[in-house]
Amino acid sequence: MRVVMRSISFSMLVGEKGKYFAMIFGLSFSSLLMALSAALFVGMMTRTVSTIRNAGIADIWVMDPKALFVDDVKNIQDTELYRVRSVAGVKWAVPMSYAMLKARLSNGAFQNSLVLGLDDATLAGGPPSMVQGSLADLRQTDAVIVDAEGAQRRFGITAAENGKPRPLRVGDSMELNDHRAIVVGLAKVERSLLSQPVIYTTYSRALGFSPAERNTLSYVLVKTAPGVDLSAVCRRIREQTGLGAYTRAELIRRTLVYYFRNTAIPLSTGLAALLGLIVGTAVSGQAFYSFTQDNLRYFGVLKAMGASNFTLLLMIVMQAAVVGLIGYGIGIGASALCEYLMRNTLVSLETTWQILAGSAAAVLLICAGSAAISVRKVLDLEPAIVFRS
């Protein structure tokens, strides 16, 4: 179809303003709903692996062989650390402890927190970046580093001062299992699924904070020698220690699969996305079909005047493509705006290129379906219809 017929096709489309806007609205809403629910899904799933992402330095995570995912902590013996260090290909290995403890603030309020104990010597596996203070400050007596978000929100609510909430600050003290802890720094970390505050301290101090247990080592974080095959090192660790050993990517996948299979996150967000698809199909598909039906006589006129079926087909495809593109653009734009506006809230939205591509494919599907149904009517159209008054 030549450019000129495209302009006529476009004029016909926008000429029916009611249906045009109904189609755009349906597709925009559909794109928005699909993209938002998918972004919510990705955001929530990303939070399930925040512990792994925050400790970005480790190539391999070693843990109890029965642990199903990163937060499924079953402590192992401290001595396993040395066995791991002895495996060929391991450059260095450090301990990490993981415990959920109640932090008691100076005003007596409690807040459940994730306490991570880092290797005393190296502090390896610590937060990705500091907002205030430095990681080395953990070497001070009773020192802990709190995530800035938690200090602002969860601890901010409980650290009331003169009846007014205020964020937890460097220099504030708290109690962890009746042990004094002093905040020496604030760190920027990725939020966890439950958004509980993360508290970093040294491994030995973390053992003091936690209730006494026979086994105290949660993970061994391993750095491999350059150029070593990670899978081979994992296999050797498993064979020589009997522990579970996973590369960072494997543990992320394992955790995501666990949450995918054992929680309602995929179902609830998937249902929202499906709803978007249904709404888009129903509103836009119906409006597009109705638009074509209303213009059947004029397609007949074009056919009588010599427009080929191919030209009419391209006109309809072009009309579907235009509403699809505009609807998709508005929907994705609105979704991006939501993500921007909610960036500092508890809502977790993360739009990836796969979401953009998936939403585009879904909109394409709706438009192609609507066009296919409408095209059949037009192609089967008897041009003699134009002689009926």
Added chain:
Amino acid sequence: MQVQDHTAVRCRGLSKSFHTGDTVIRALRGIDLEVRAGELLMLVGPSGCGKTTLISVITGILNQDSGECRLFDQKWSDLPEGAKTFYRGRHIGFVFQAFNLIPALSAAENVAVPLLINRVPRREAFQRACAMLERVGLGMRLHDVPSQLSGGQQQRVAIARALVHEPKLVVCDEPTSALDADIGRDVMDLLRSLGRTGGRALIVVTHDSRIFHYADRIARMDDGRISEIVDSNVGGLGS
């Protein structure tokens, strides 16, 4: 009146039936008809006598069951469907009872449509469309959409659209039935003055006896047959 001696349309033994369930409706029963180049032929007759079916076959929109139809010596049945559509677009113009202007397009865009279908470049198509609208007296309404025009003005746009690509044959289906008498006369004056230039043939299907005198010849149809053909200046048929 200048009537050229070569034939624009030649139909021989045209038959066409429609099947509705068990019922067979014989719309055309062996039609023989010639339309000369440069003449205005009116096709008259009661509703359901087969007029619309006949013009549909003459314009290649419908295929006859039997017989032969030629347009300027081109036999429709020799053309495949795609070529038929192209030939129709190139050589035939239509004026419809209900105007059938595309509501979303301006007068100029509506008139340009046949040129665009015939792959005339956009700029040239719109120049020619505007010139044709000037000729039908709508030079000031180029950008108006059909809903902003009166019935008579819409039919003028439809006539401009039918003529803009200089077809060899113009077929008009009840062109005045939706218009009052004065406007109907204007439309027929326009059709007669512009339509027959360059040896173009016009076929006008009508019930409107007030316009019979515009015809060079009048063919009366009855029950799928041509019952009589008369020269309009000879009299008969409502004149």
